[in-house]
Amino acid sequence: MHNTVTKKLHEFPPPSKHPEVTIYLCGLTTYDYAHLGNMRGPILFDVFRKFLVEIGYRVKFITNFTDVDDKVIQRAKETDADYSQLARKFTREYLLDLTALGIEHADLYPKVSYHIQDIIDYVKVIIDNGYAYESNGNIYFDVPKFHADKGTYGKLSRRNIDEMVTECRIEADENKHDQLDFALWKADSENGWESPWGKGRPGWHIECSLMSTKYLGTSFDIHSGAIDLKFPHHENEVAQAEAHSGTGTFAQVWMHYEFVNWKGGKLAKSGESFAVRDLFEKYDVETIRQFILSAKYRSPIDFSDERMEEVKKSRARIDNFFFEVRRQLGESIEESRHNLINKLGNPHEKKNMSDAELKVFSEVESFAEKFLDDLCDDFNTQGALSRVFEIVNPANTLINAPDLSDTGREIANLAYLEILWAGSILGLFNDERDELMQITAANKVLGIGGIVSDSKGEAEKLLEERQKLKGEKKYKEADAVRDKIIELGFEVRDTPDGPVLKPVE
RNA sequence: GGCGACGUGGCCAAGUGGUAAGGCAGAGGUUUGCAAAACCUUCAUCACCGGUUCGACUCCGGUCGUCGCCUCCA
Known part of the structure; x- marks a missing residue:
């Protein structure tokens, strides 16, 4: 993992931490609907958690709600609302968005409003330790004193405190x-x-110092947030925590992810923006997730419809492979990766494979290791994603071969299961059984009723009609019928075994 | 002004001290009545200039450019 403090890669989690790792992610200020940028962290950590669990760790993951804040109060005034009700509303809406995006719930979502007494006690300790003072009912953290004693202020964001005084734009306050x-x-x-x-x-800043250490301990493994929080928010969190505990161990690793940009600038609630739920109408949630995972977390990523369309198309290749596997294997599909690997991997079985089959099998066999290696390398989701495409091609070659053998069929089956397994970590590549549930989840957020028309029966009738016309070589008429089928939301595919319907997204 | 990130093919995006994953788009081909899907082939010397090295896109220095933070923006 890359650590913001050292700017270097470190082994993570440290072996001593096995088997539990503790993670705190700075959450949302609840005064408006979440935008796509707000979802980068939750999506990343959804995958990161699943990945850690897969490689044998237990994860404790906490992300907070800032429900007491200037912005919440200001928004409440503007809209003539009660501010705690406003905060509750957007907390609820945010949780709905998370659910729609298939994000596993955190172990805890602490709210500031539930921790007022804790915070008061926490501040008292900092005052007692001599690093804060009272002034007209306000309590301020004494940065110069802290820095003089510990010399660490600015360590995280690499700022020189002396230069900051003259150059900074913080307004003077009486x-x-x-x-x-x-x-x-x-x-x-x-x-x-x-x-x-x-x-x-x-x-x-105080809420995060308090809530992270309260639930994860004085020292925990990862503290994360978007890059803009590095200063002043995280720098101040460190100072508070150290001033409170007296030790220099707060978060072991600081992990900052970059922004989601849009039209050349960042997405921000204060600027031009859109709510993430607005995307649910246009794109299924896996497209949104794959988009976020298609760049490394430490790089900014540009949102655009063009990019989303690309993601959608690339995803279609995987769907087509799934479709073909299910069509050809049907009932005989094997559900256990391990069974198939054991069976196909034994020397006797290998000896009977053709060269082509052997080549594909060895690629499929090494897939999981490569996939995990990429994620192990500072959580390289784009690299891991590319591994999936690397096995789709050879597997497609196999399953579409006219002389497909039983072994070839099993190898393709294994590739299918490997991709499903990778998808279970990435939160992608659900097969059709789950697709409907996701759509339903997104629709719930949007308030759209889940009416599914039974167009399939009709399409099947038309398909028969088209076959008849084709048999009579009435191609023009047959094509017209095909157009009708497409209008119903299905593609027609002529396979060696006859035509089949594939639902279009 | 200070701090930070980045500049890889038409577009997006991994990666590495020894001659560049993957996706999208393009071109040609196989298959198909056509189409769809699939597969095959093809498409870069890594912003620029110096330096270190047997060898750098990868390390160091500089230049140019883009973006972010320094304002309670994820």
């Missing part, structure tokens, strides 16, 4: 001793809670 100081607690008579310093509410 209450602060120093420009760099930041609020741990803000006086707020209107939306505040009682505290030893009067009515107020937590500053932004």
Whole structure:
């Protein structure tokens, strides 16, 4: 894993941590619908967790909700709403989006509003330790003092504190001793809670220090968030946690992912943006997930309809392979990868394979290792994804061969199962049984009723008609019938075994 | 001004000190009544300039360019 602090790759998780790893991801401020950028973290960590579990770890994954915040309060004022209700609404909506995207729930979603007393206690300790002071009902973190004692402020974001004072754009505040100081607690008579310093509410950074360490311990394995949180948010979290615990061990690894950009700039709720759920109408959730996974997490990724169409098309190749495997194997499809690997992998079986079969088999056989190796390499999802396409080609060659043998059929079957297995980690490549459920999940978010018309029966009738016309060599008429079938949402494929219908997305 | 990331074929995107995965698009071909699907073939010397090295796209320095953060933006 790449660590932001060292800018180097480190072995992760450290062997001493086996078998449990602890992860904290900075979550969402709940004042609006989530946009696609907000989903990069959750999608990445959904895959990362599944991957860690696959290679034998137990994962404790926590991501928070910032439901007490300037932005929430401001939005509530603008819309004349109660701010805690507003926060609850968007928390709920966000969870629906996560579900629609097939993202496994975190182990815990702590909210700021449930941790006010904890935060007050936490701030007290920092004050007692001498790293914070009170000023007109506000509590500020004393950055210069902390830095003088520990010398670590700016370590994460590689900032020089002396230069920051002259160059930074933080506005001077009468209450602060120093420009760099930041609020741990803000006086707020209107939306505040009682505290030893009067009515107020937590500053932004304190919640994450408190909630991460409360549930994961003073020192935990990964702290993650988008790149823009590196400074000041994460830098301040480190300072708070160290000022609180007195030790220099907060997160072992800092993992920052890049932005999702759109039209040359970043997606942001404050700028031009769109809600992720708006995409559900146009793209199925796997397309969205595959798009996010199609670049490394440390690179920015540009969203556009063109990109999404490309993803969709590439995905269609896999679907077509699945379709062909299911069509040809039908009932005889073997469900266990291990059975097939054991059977096909024994020397006797190998001896009877043709050269072509042997070649494909060895590629399929080594797939899983390559796939996991890529993910092991700083979570290279794009590399892992490309492995899937690497076995689709040879497997397609096999299954479409006119002289397909039983062995060849089994090898193709194995390739199919390997891809399903990879998909279970990536949250992709569900076969048709699950497709309907996902559509339903997305539709629930959109409030669309799940009406599925029975067009298949009709299409089948038309297909028979087309066959008859073809037999009479009335090709024009046959093509017209085919057009009708396409209108019903099916493709017609003429296979050596006769025509078949394939539902179009 | 400070800090950070990045610049790989028409587009997107991995990767590596020893001559560049994968996807999309393009061209040609096999198959097909046609189409669809599939397969085969074909398409780059890695922004530029220096340096280190037997050898660099990969390491170092510089130049140019793009983007982000420094504003409670994921």
